Amino acid sequence: MGELIHTSRARIYKDKGPRRRAYIEGFETPFIYGVHGGIKEFYGIEPEEEHPATLDHIVAAVAG
DSSP states (O other): OOOOOOOOOEEEEEOSTTOEEEEETTOSSOEEEOOOHHHHHHHTOOOSSOOOOHHHHHHHHHHO
């Protein structure tokens, strides 16, 4: 087995509707997640404000 180099630690808080705040260890400002575009259409919701979805974060991480 290889050497452990990092353990991610995060706290997620659900706000109103699909909006969530993710506090990731080492970053003071939370990451805001929600829905937008095709995702909000798929779920049939209209958020007060559009935000990137967690899926967007995953795709960006893999593409990076």
